[in-house]
Amino acid sequence: MLSKPFFGYAKPQFHYELLSTALPQPAAVATPAAITVLLPREMGPKPSPLLKPGTRVKTGQRLTWDDQPGPAVVATATGTIQSVAPHLGDYGRKFTAVTITPEPQDEWDDQFAQGCRQPDRQLLIDFLAGAPGAPGLEKLANTKKPVDTIVIYGGDTDLLVDTNLYILKSRTDMVNKGIHALKEIAGVDKILLAVPSEAFQNFDGHFEADVRAVPSTYPFGQPLMLFYQLFGKILDQGETFDDHGVLFMRAEAVAAIGTALADHRLPTDKVVTVLDKTGHKHLVTARIGTPIGAILKMFDITLEDRDRLIFGGPMTGTAVYSEEQPILADTDAILVQDSRQVILTSDYPCINCGECVRVCPSKMAVNLLVRFLEAGQYQEGADLYDLYSCVECGLCSFVCVSRIPILQYIKLAKFELARAVPAEEENE
Ligand code: SF4
Ligand code: SF4
Numbered sequence: 001m002l003s004k005p006f007f008g009y010a011k012p013q014f015h016y017e018l019l020s021t022a023l024p025q026p027a028a029v030a031t032p033a034a035i036t037v038l039l040p041r042e043m044g045p046k047p048s049p050l051l052k053p054g055t056r057v058k059t060g061q062r063l064t065w066d067d068q069p070g071p072a073v074v075a076t077a078t079g080t081i082q083s084v085a086p087h088l089g090d091y092g093r094k095f096t097a098v099t100i101t102p103e104p105q106d107e108w109d110d111q112f113a114q115g116c117r118q119p120d121r122q123l124l125i126d127f128l129a130g131a132p133g134a135p136g137l138e139k140l141a142n143t144k145k146p147v148d149t150i151v152i153y154g155g156d157t158d159l160l161v162d163t164n165l166y167i168l169k170s171r172t173d174m175v176n177k178g179i180h181a182l183k184e185i186a187g188v189d190k191i192l193l194a195v196p197s198e199a200f201q202n203f204d205g206h207f208e209a210d211v212r213a214v215p216s217t218y219p220f221g222q223p224l225m226l227f228y229q230l231f232g233k234i235l236d237q238g239e240t241f242d243d244h245g246v247l248f249m250r251a252e253a254v255a256a257i258g259t260a261l262a263d264h265r266l267p268t269d270k271v272v273t274v275l276d277k278t279g280h281k282h283l284v285t286a287r288i289g290t291p292i293g294a295i296l297k298m299f300d301i302t303l304e305d306r307d308r309l310i311f312g313g314p315m316t317g318t319a320v321y322s323e324e325q326p327i328l329a330d331t332d333a334i335l336v337q338d339s340r341q342v343i344l345t346s347d348y349p350c351i352n353c354g355e356c357v358r359v360c361p362s363k364m365a366v367n368l369l370v371r372f373l374e375a376g377q378y379q380e381g382a383d384l385y386d387l388y389s390c391v392e393c394g395l396c397s398f399v400c401v402s403r404i405p406i407l408q409y410i411k412l413a414k415f416e417l418a419r420a421v422p423a424e425e426e427n428e
Contacts, residue, residue: 013218014217014218016155016159016165016196016221017161017162018196018198018199018216019165019169024162025283026166026271026283027298028269028285031102031290032287032290032294033102034099034101035077035102035287035289036097036098036291036324037073037074037075037076037097037098037100037289038073038096039064039072039073039095039098041094041095041096042086042095042096043084043095047084048065048066049066049067050063050064050067051063051098052081052084055080056081057078057079057080057081058078059076059078059109059266059268060111061109062126062127063098065096071138072126072130073098074127074130074266075098075100075109076287076289077100077102077103077287078102078107079102080100080103081098082100084099085099091411100289108265111127112266113264116264119181119261121140121186121187123185124140124185124257125138125140125141127266128257128260128266131253131267132268132269132270132288132329133252133253133254133255133256134250134328134330135249135256136247136248136249139242139247140188142242147242147245147246148188148246149188149191149246150182150190150191150192150246150247150248151226151227151230151246151247152194152209152250152251152254153194153221153223153226153248154168154195155168155196155199155221156273156313156333157219157223157313157332158221158315158316158332158333159313160335161273161333162281162283163272164251164252165196165199166283167251168195168203171255171258172206172207173258174255174258174259175251176206176258177258177262178253178261179193179207179209179258181257181261183208188247191208191210192210192212194213194221194230195211195212195213196216196221197214197215214229218395219315219361219391219393222391222392223248224390224391225361227246231244231246234389236388237382237418238418250330269285269286270286270327271285272295272327272334273333273334274295274301274334275335276299276336277341286327288326288327288329289326291323291327292309292322292323292334293323293324304338305339306339307337307338307339308335308336308339309335310335310336311328311334311335312332313333314335315394315395345403346402346404348404349402350370350371354367356395356400356406358399359395359398359399360396361393362389362391364386364389364390368384368385369387369410372385373387373406373413374404378417379417382417387414387417390410390414392410392411394407
């Protein structure tokens, strides 16, 4: 329940990256010795009849657990399956990790190319749901919650990240082709393209979408913030964007759809912004499934004890614990923090300084909310202190003098409350 004016004057103010007209040229990461793709399905107790070590797969081949309808992942290299293992993602999400030893040359699976002769919505769902940028096209298959609006954000949601604005500026024609396909093939008529206001004049009139300007200051590119700006709504408890018929997409995802349909081949490479320990930025392209270590090696970045690796940007990124972790379709950035610069969270209590309240764009009483969340009283936090007004920007964690991981508490609270909804429904 929203009980206060939503927008406040946020201090400090951070600006998103806007990229100069001389666009950087991403460096290409060589195919590594092993590629790991994640099948969005928990590994069963019995071995998969299809995914067996020693089996050869082709680039662009759709990999499934068995021959029944179900989740799939696309092989991003040609080679032999080395291993099939369980993989635990954040918030307990379970996957099956398929590791492939690549061959020097790609051999392309031709199933997608055949489908391109008469492309339809199902082809997009089957082959492009996990394309670079993670379009999430599987949501188009949900007949109970049909998608009627696609919102493409042309910038990046976190600070210091260049990936999606680079794509929008450098692959404009492919983004446009992707938009056309979403209209004509996927059948979604309403497509909004939100771009940072300072870049708006470069894009207005260039796309088959309704182009809208959003402020270039953080956190206006965060999906929950965009949702409020574009539709004047917030997500209530247990709700997702699906409940409102809205699908959010990165510019990279839309460009991947356009490229796939133009080339009749599934794109395998992802653009990633790498922020090294000295604060320098590198733009790279790498195959989805490339281990982080292979990318770090390219820039002679070595990890010392207690250095931190983060997927995503500085405000909302998530720590990962191994250089073996593969980059995923939605890995827009890798941030490497020197242990001497890592600001650790603490168990100091809240001192009621009010900094989090002052900075919160949703004008929430964060200092009060956090007391309930620390105690695991999530429902009380939602009922009394507007948990669902939070747009998950992380500004409160950034300014907290007691170093309380407020954003993580908020995400955990929303996750636990969302998990509780189906359990309650089952018990009815
Ligand atoms: S993450 Fe913190 S600052 Fe940002 S909206 Fe939520 S409570 Fe407010
Ligand atoms: S910034 Fe941290 S210490 Fe200050 S009021 Fe907010 S939660 Fe408490």
